[in-house]
Amino acid sequence: MTQKNKKLIAGNWKMNGLQGALNEIEAIAKKLTDYADKGTFLICPPATLIAGAKALAGDALHIGAQDCHSEKNGAFTGDISAEMVADLGGRFVIVGHSERREGHHESNAMVKAKAETALEQGIKPIVCCGETLQQREAGEAIGFVTQQIAESTPDSLSKDGEIALAYEPIWAIGTGKTASVDDVAEMHVALRKTLVDKFGARGHTVEILYGGSVKPENANALLHTQDVDGALVGGASLKAESFLGIVAAL
Numbered sequence: 419m420t421q422k423n424k425k426l427i428a429g430n431w432k433m434n435g436l437q438g439a440l441n442e443i444e445a446i447a448k449k450l451t452d453y454a455d456k457g458t459f460l461i462c463p464p465a466t467l468i469a470g471a472k473a474l475a476g477d478a479l480h481i482g483a484q485d486c487h488s489e490k491n492g493a494f495t496g497d498i499s500a501e502m503v504a505d506l507g508g509r510f511v512i513v514g515h516s517e518r519r520e521g522h523h524e525s526n527a528m529v530k531a532k533a534e535t536a537l538e539q540g541i542k543p544i545v546c547c548g549e550t551l552q553q554r555e556a557g558e559a560i561g562f563v564t565q566q567i568a569e570s571t572p573d574s575l576s577k578d579g580e581i582a583l584a585y586e587p588i589w590a591i592g593t594g595k596t597a598s599v600d601d602v603a604e605m606h607v608a609l610r611k612t613l614v615d616k617f618g619a620r621g622h623t624v625e626i627l628y629g630g631s632v633k634p635e636n637a638n639a640l641l642h643t644q645d646v647d648g649a650l651v652g653g654a655s656l657k658a659e660s661f662l663g664i665v666a667a668l
């Protein structure tokens with residue numbers, strides 16, 4: 419069973435949070451100093467809060483973005499670039515979240531281009547993947563998700579741990595349903611093989627996170643499942659108490 423020394427616990431605030439929510443960042447950052455040897459911690463607030471969050475985050479908490487454009491800059495109204503994220507001190511970006519793949523018609527090729535642009539700016543992309551309930555029920559989950567990752571990741575990695583993945587079954591996101599630990603382990607082992615087939619030994623150094631209704635009550639079991647190197651957390655990352663409850667499961 420592959421176990422990384424430190425797990426990556428990442429929060430995705432989605433389109434939630436006004437300036438008052440920065441209190442939660444402050445509360446999280448204060449407490450995380452107790453866990454510095456156990457994990458790497460990240461919150462991806464909406465783009466409007468990245469600068470404010472960064473100012474409060476200190477050294478124990480990283481701040482990242484929920485998306486970036488595949489081009490370095492240009493006439494792309496409303497988008498933000500990886501360079502802008504880096505300029506604010508962001509060191510991570512989520513790419514290919516299912517809400518962007520579905521709502522913004524992002525293809526594997528687009529997600530790959532975003533991941534490559536992020537790397538050029540020194541930002542670590544967290545490349546998301548996940549199947550629908552219909553695909554799982556039809557027995558297509560492993561084939562679909564591993565192909566997503568084969569096609570959505572950069573062609574090569576120039577250093578260990580340069581990217582992370584997040585396996586997020588779409589039917590488990592925001593629904594309160596989580597995949598069983600057996601299903602998570604089966605998928606993460608298949609994703610590890612996909613990474614090693616594509617990147618060689620370096621594929622072992624990529625963190626594979628699980629996401630989908632992770633909360634303090636289920637974090638311990640999920641975080642100690644085979645090849646689970648951390649969690650991508652939506653709803654439960656919005657409040658310091660629940661995010662820290664997940665961190666405590668480390």
Ligand code: PEP
Nearest residue numbers: 591592629630631652653
């Ligand atoms: C997510 O969308 O990345 C996610 C995992 O959401 P939730 O934890 O709310 O299911």
